[in-house]
Amino acid sequence: MLATHPASTDLDQEVLVRAIESLVECAQACTTCADACLSEDMVADLRKCIRSNLDCADSCSTAARILSRSTGYDADVTRAHLEAVIVACRRCGDACEQHASMHAHCRICADACRKCEFACRELLALVR
Amino acid sequence: MLATHPASTDLDQEVLVRAIESLVECAQACTTCADACLSEDMVADLRKCIRSNLDCADSCSTAARILSRSTGYDADVTRAHLEAVIVACRRCGDACEQHASMHAHCRICADACRKCEFACRELLALVR
Amino acid sequence: MLATHPASTDLDQEVLVRAIESLVECAQACTTCADACLSEDMVADLRKCIRSNLDCADSCSTAARILSRSTGYDADVTRAHLEAVIVACRRCGDACEQHASMHAHCRICADACRKCEFACRELLALVR
Amino acid sequence: MLATHPASTDLDQEVLVRAIESLVECAQACTTCADACLSEDMVADLRKCIRSNLDCADSCSTAARILSRSTGYDADVTRAHLEAVIVACRRCGDACEQHASMHAHCRICADACRKCEFACRELLALVR
Numbered sequence: 001m002l003a004t005h006p007a008s009t010d011l012d013q014e015v016l017v018r019a020i021e022s023l024v025e026c027a028q029a030c031t032t033c034a035d036a037c038l039s040e041d042m043v044a045d046l047r048k049c050i051r052s053n054l055d056c057a058d059s060c061s062t063a064a065r066i067l068s069r070s071t072g073y074d075a076d077v078t079r080a081h082l083e084a085v086i087v088a089c090r091r092c093g094d095a096c097e098q099h100a101s102m103h104a105h106c107r108i109c110a111d112a113c114r115k116c117e118f119a120c121r122e123l124l125a126l127v128r
Numbered sequence: 129m130l131a132t133h134p135a136s137t138d139l140d141q142e143v144l145v146r147a148i149e150s151l152v153e154c155a156q157a158c159t160t161c162a163d164a165c166l167s168e169d170m171v172a173d174l175r176k177c178i179r180s181n182l183d184c185a186d187s188c189s190t191a192a193r194i195l196s197r198s199t200g201y202d203a204d205v206t207r208a209h210l211e212a213v214i215v216a217c218r219r220c221g222d223a224c225e226q227h228a229s230m231h232a233h234c235r236i237c238a239d240a241c242r243k244c245e246f247a248c249r250e251l252l253a254l255v256r
Numbered sequence: 257m258l259a260t261h262p263a264s265t266d267l268d269q270e271v272l273v274r275a276i277e278s279l280v281e282c283a284q285a286c287t288t289c290a291d292a293c294l295s296e297d298m299v300a301d302l303r304k305c306i307r308s309n310l311d312c313a314d315s316c317s318t319a320a321r322i323l324s325r326s327t328g329y330d331a332d333v334t335r336a337h338l339e340a341v342i343v344a345c346r347r348c349g350d351a352c353e354q355h356a357s358m359h360a361h362c363r364i365c366a367d368a369c370r371k372c373e374f375a376c377r378e379l380l381a382l383v384r
Numbered sequence: 385m386l387a388t389h390p391a392s393t394d395l396d397q398e399v400l401v402r403a404i405e406s407l408v409e410c411a412q413a414c415t416t417c418a419d420a421c422l423s424e425d426m427v428a429d430l431r432k433c434i435r436s437n438l439d440c441a442d443s444c445s446t447a448a449r450i451l452s453r454s455t456g457y458d459a460d461v462t463r464a465h466l467e468a469v470i471v472a473c474r475r476c477g478d479a480c481e482q483h484a485s486m487h488a489h490c491r492i493c494a495d496a497c498r499k500c501e502f503a504c505r506e507l508l509a510l511v512r
Contacts, residue, residue, distance in 0.1 A: 001157060001160045001161075001164075001233060001236050001237075004231070004232035004233040004236065005160070005163070005164040005233060006164060006167040006169075007164075007167035020156070028129075028148070028152055028192070028196065029129060031192075031193050031196045032130065032196045033129075034310075035133070035135075035196060035198060035307065036129075036132065036133040036134060036135075036198075038199045038303050039133065039134040039135035039198065039199045039303065040134050041134075044297075044299050044300065047294050047455050048455070050294060050455075051291065051294065051455045051456040052456065052458070052461075054290075054291075054310075054449075054453065055449075055453065055461055057193075058445075058446040058449050058450065059450070061189065061442075061446070062442040062443055062445070064156070064159075065159050065185075065438075065442050066439050066443070068156065068159045068163060069163040069435055069438065069439065070163060070164075070167065071167045071431050071432070071435045072432035072435040072436065072479075074436075074439075074475055076471050077436075077439055077472055077475055080467055080468040080471040081468045081471075081472075083467070083468065084464040084465045084467065086464075087460050087464040087465075088461055088465075091458055091460065091461055095456075103132070104132035105129060105132040105133060166431050166434060166435065169428075171428050171431065172427050172428060175327050175328060175422050175423065175427065176328035178327075178422060179325055179327045179419065180328065180330070180333075182321075182325065182418075182438075183322050183325065183333055186317075186322065187318055187322070189318070190317070190318040193310075193311075194314065197307055197310065197311065199303050199304070199307045200303060200304035200307040200351075202308075202311075202347055204347065205308075205311055205343055205344055205347055208339055208340040208342075208343040208344070209315065209340045209343075209344075211339070211340065212336040212337045212339065212340035214336075215332050215333055215336040216337075219330055219332065219333055257412075257413060257417075257420075257492055260487070260489040260492065261416070261420040261423065261489060262420060262423040262424050262425075263419075263420075263423035280408060284404070284408055284452065287448075287449050287452045288385045288389070288452045288453075289385075291389070291452060291453040291455050292385075292388065292389040292390060292391075294455045295390040295391035295454065295455045297390075313449075317445065320415075321415050321441075324412065324419060325415070325419040326420075327419050327422045327423045361385060361389060364385055364388065365385075
């Protein structure tokens with residue numbers, strides 16, 4: 001899809017696409033994990049995890065939208081939102097990891113957060 | 129991911145997953161198409177298409193989130209949002225199709241809208 | 257703001273503005289109520305309420321965005337999303353109302369949902 | 385609403401509420417301005433403004449949601465998203481200001497962006 005876009009940024013397209021796809025997948029994993037946590041018997045122990053999931057889903061969705069736009073590209077806007085989503089993914093990954101052995105949805109979500117954080121760091125290194 | 133969820137709905141999981149995935153892909157296609165249209169020389173002829181893209185991206189994102197939740201499932205909420213997103217996809221598909229021969233991003237986006245509309249209709253038929 | 261828009265729909269501007277404002281306030285109330293419920297000791301009894309809050313926040317945000325756009329107005333898209341958000345507000349208002357006597361945030365949120373449902377029904381009656 | 389929340393952060397509630405309200409208003413102004421720009425005869429000259437509007441609307445919506453949550457408060461997540469939305473508001477305010485003399489919606493939106501940037505900077509100074 002990005003290849004059909006009339007505008008383009010200097011960013012490596014492969015790294016950019018990997019970041020967008022990781023963000024979309026992570027947003028989806030976090031939305032589902034928040035709801036799965038909410039249904040667990042031990043929901044009271046998962047409050048922090050649910051909150052991190054909700055923040056991370058919102059942050060990933062916004063970052064994916066901003067990265068999907070090339071018109072009037074602004075490196076500062078891109079950089080600031082990559083930095084923000086990296087923090088959200090890091091903290092959500094940490095929160096989910098603590099419950100990964102008990103809840104498969106937390107394990108899968110932690111993996112999505114780590115992968116997304118990595119893909120965003122890779123892209124961030126290219127944003128000047 | 130849904131298979132690891134402690135709650136579950138009566139909905140066929142395969143049809144549900146297909147709908148969620150189509151919604152996520154369609155939201156992404158619409159966000160990118162809106163921005164690609166904005167960069168086209170003939171942007172003035174693509175206003176309606178851009179507007180439909182923005183509506184459809186928002187509607188698909190919301191429907192994907194609602195469908196990803198199983199806790200306290202409510203068939204009426206599910207049905208109403210499937211019906212809404214089906215209208216958004218139909219209209220956006222129509223708008224993009226008119227420019228499909230000139231703009232590859234509109235052709236790809238029209239396909240994503242049609243596929244999403246189909247997947248949501250398939251799921252809607254199962255919601256009682 | 258709408259008065260400065262070059263395009264305009266046939267919709268009564270006062271009713272339209274009231275609907276948009278109610279949607280924005282309701283989205284905000286639902287996001288806060290979901291988080292407040294999550295912090296309550298009795299979080300396990302508030303699962304359904306939290307889920308309805310999250311759905312309603314997403315639905316209101318999307319409806320507010322769609323109603324804020326006048327370019328290439330489409331009555332069918334407007335109607336379908338008003339109908340969807342009315343269902344979301346109805347169900348979230350019902351869920352919050354059950355806890356209104358115990359939790360002030362649920363009482364305030366139920367009021368926001370009822371007000372929003374009313375404003376959207378008022379606008380829906382004008383969409384042909 | 386925040387006063388009814390069982391959890392609370394150390395943040396000054398007045399400054400926090402001002403930031404959330406400014407974010408919600410700015411998101412709304414940006415969504416409307418993007419659509420108004422799209423309907424202008426000179427839409428081709430407003431591409432950059434529309435793109436900034438869309439980014440800023442998404443960024444403000446996400447920041448408003450994150451700030452509205454107190455459960456499991458994380459200062460780093462708060463700080464990173466305040467920093468990101470400040471950049472988005474700054475750039476959108478700059479883009480809209482260039483068209484403020486010609487388009488009243490751009491003038492109103494630029495004001496909303498400046499006010500929001502100010503409110504978020506004020507809150508950011510309190511986040512440790």
